[in-house]
């Protein structure tokens with residue numbers, strides 16, 4: 411046997427990276443996606459060295475360099491006054507320290523780079539507009555049922571990889587039927603033309619504004635042409651739907667006591683989309699010939715900017731473990747689970763803790779600011795050496 415067959419469910423960043431990784435090893439891949447086309451929301455993504463390293467190893471460096479930006483630092487400010495609290499070293503320091511860059515990118519650009527690479531490989535078949543309803547794990551193969559409004563088909567493969575996101579159906583096939591937990595926060599996202607942002611906030615750096623009612627992150631994407639903005643609103647009720655439109659006035663009301671400079675940035679954007687933020691404890695990640703990956707396996711709050719990065723790490727380890735087509739696939743998937751669970755848990759916990767730290771008030775906020783100042787830009791980056799220096 412020279413190769414294996416894999417069905418990958420979901421063509422998000424996790425599914426695309428997995429399909430590419432497996433196909434580069436010579437395996438036959440069918441990528442099933444319920445959407446009928448590849449549109450992406452206008453939003454950005456931070457790609458820390460633990461993820462960029464893997465994308466570079468996949469040979470995507472030249473294509474990515476055309477669309478990414480490499481900010482020099484994160485500048486941390488107090489949301490209410492705009493006073494600078496401290497900085498986190500990115501740019502050259504990050505690249506030198508972890509041997510890979512800290513990039514920021516428009517999600518649509520990353521998706522295009524991954525899709526182009528996926529489409530260039532003859533051993534990947536993309537099946538669009540089909541929803542996977544369930545998977546049956548058999549002794550010799552796994553088969554999934556996929557439906558569209560007109561059809562119902564079965565697909566059989568040596569293994570099925572569920573990369574179907576936070577509301578994963580494949581997670582149910584592994585015995586985890588609990589719904590994800592709403593974490594009392596809503597992310598407002600938009601991108602604006604750089605010239606619409608206040609000049610002070612339009613440089614090659616990431617801005618992070620901390621306050622008790624939420625925090626704001628912004629950074630340049632699309633080669634610096636756009637500024638991506640994420641504003642977190644603490645809230646007890648989730649919004650309807652996955653990405654609901656948001657009214658700028660409501661956001662400005664929420665941030666009415668923010669510094670004028672930040673309010674000017676937020677006011678510059680016309681259209682906002684809102685995401686309710688959910689996560690879910692890491693459950694089983696593999697059973698028989700089925701494995702989960704990315705948000706399907708370990709949805710994580712965006713407060714550490716690691717959801718997509720974890721999915722990319724998952725794909726890399728999976729690739730390493732199924733490289734040899736004669737290996738026992740069930741054992742390989744078990745080893746994959748063992749290799750990923752603790753890391754995913756640690757990132758999830760740290761992301762939750764970051765939310766508490768970002769939204770701290772009074773004495774706790776005072777202590778936080780002192781620590782940030784004491785550590786300095788390099789110390790702030792070094793705190794995350796375990797995260798950014800990870801090699802699977």
Ligand SMILES: Cc1cc2nc3c(=O)[nH]c(=O)nc-3n(C[C@H](O)[C@H](O)[C@H](O)COP(=O)(O)OP(=O)(O)OC[C@H]3O[C@@H](n4cnc5c(N)ncnc54)[C@H](O)[C@@H]3O)c2cc1C
Nearest residue numbers: 420422423424444456542574575597704705715717718719
């Ligand atoms: C506000 C915000 C900011 C973020 N910022 C960052 C960041 O800076 N850095 C970072 O690394 N991460 C970030 N993330 C997290 C990141 O976006 C996600 O973790 C990542 O996109 C998950 O990728 P995925 O491929 O696992 O899932 P998804 O992107 O959700 O993809 C799942 C795919 O599966 C498809 N699908 C679902 N069900 C089925 C089915 N039954 N059959 C067929 N197809 C199906 C869906 O249509 C979708 O295309 C952020 C998230 C949010 C909300």
